[in-house]
Amino acid sequence: MLGLFRLAVRNALRHKLRTGLTVLGIIVATMAFGLLRTVVDAWYAGADATSANRLVTRNAISLMFDLPLSYRNKIRQAEGVESVSYANWFGGIYIDEKNFFPQFAIDAASYLDLYPEYILSEEEKRAFMRDRQGAIAGRKLAEEYGWKVGDIIPIRGTIYAGNWSFVLRGIYRGADKKTDQTQFFFHWDNLNETVKKREPNRADKVGVYIVSIRDSGRAAEISKEIDAVFANSLAETLTETEKAFQLGFVAMTEAIVIAIEIVSIVIIGIIMAVMANTMAMSARERVREYATMKALGFGPRHLVVLIFAESLTISLSAALAGIALIFPAADFFASKVGTLFPVFNVSEQTLWMAFAAATCIGVVAAVFPAWRAATGSITKGLGSIG
């Protein structure tokens, strides 16, 4: 068998240019496949990083509408609720519109309790809590704009008009790779007091409540209970798990995700055709050699092994190179898109999928030539000019 593999490898290297181009094609395809899968993963990263013990309560009409601050205490009284925090989407512009990153006004003490995955040093946390003008930012965000603790961050309001400025009091890091480290948080009280002066009727309004529950198994029940409290009121609520809430955002852009997924599969399909063509060309040229081997006593099974070994040698060696290149490609991509994807990691699953795709390419490309070689007539094969 070892001798057959030697022959398979020699056959694979026979036409250097043809095999080289095919290998290059598979490398690029594998890399592109891995990159696209990583983009798809990044899209769902927000939902992946959620906790099953957190619910989000928002206005039932849409996220564009807010809820009264007074709901906080009522939500807290619901059975099974441990604590409640709240946040408002600020949506301001930092210097230029292209500098997008999420900004939230939060009830800092309760919010940071609910999100232990945002890790701040005690010192920075204290400094942030003490300073009404204070803000904290994720590590990636701070790196992107070169912020240091103590910097003044000017932000132009859009939803909340006017110019705002914050003092960076801390830089948080994520508890794990899934944690979003591109967010910007400041005090809700700061927002509310300023709004009270500028647009009094918009004061004491909350964007979303974040509800921590003791038993994640009862999430549906507790959500229903909370929404029942506010049924038939002026602002009805919709409570769902944090995951469902995050997936709601993804759903808006799902068509793009599906398009990317289709493209990633099409790439594999195309390279499969290229590889199949390479193998078919080789097999056609070797009809006489395969017939000779059969005459010498090699059975159909030997030829199947020989041809699959050649095809898989090409596809898997190229795929390994392509897989190795996914990492630099992903890094490059991530550096180009900045904080658009808060979490951009090549997952192990993506690597396995790329490997599986390459195996598929090798197998599919070998099926027809192997079948032809195994079943072809020896006498006709010997008569053919190779």
Place this chain on the structure above:
Amino acid sequence: MTNPIVEIRNLSKSYRRGDQIIPVLTDISLTIDEGDFLALMGPSGSGKSTLMNLIAGIDTPDSGSIRVAGVDIAALSESALAAWRANHIGFVFQFYNLMPVLTAYENVELPLLLTALSRRERKERAELVLDLVGLTDRMDHYPSQLSGGQQQRVAIARALVADPTMIVADEPTGDLDRVSAEEILALAERLNMELGKTIIMVTHDQRAAAKAHCIRHLDKGVLDEVVETMD
């Protein structure tokens, strides 16, 4: 030497071309003894190659029986036949049919991959037959680096290496110049005389046929009754 190694009875073979049936061999009966050297002659298209392919088990007859060393090969399954060929038949082709990506040594070793021999045993056997055909110094050359005559000697070494029951050669000198052809024929003669190998050789060349013990003629698929004996 009267032990029959090949016994062919009432063998017929035809090919279909479209809806036309072309008879190629008609009612052939032939016995070849162990240690024989038979030359098969006849005009182009008379069915020489077809008959040889049937004896070598790479083609199947329409009717009749072929017994080789007591086995009715027409009754064997495809994979059984492949294993049978590996044990009993050494092929020599007109155009050598060496694997271009393998060296002379690796080409000779190829049939041994089907055996249970160890790497070292394979090496011994391959070197032995390469020595026999006088190509020890060309072991590491690829076919493209060898002359036609040298390639055919490698092919003969490959045919010999697994120690088959017989060697079948379809116009082994058809593509060679006079001198190389002489060398190949001398080698065939030695294999037959010194090693007692049974050889069946298809040839157009009277001089080549003269090396054989006996010559049989085929014409339009019918075997001539006349047996020319050389010695």
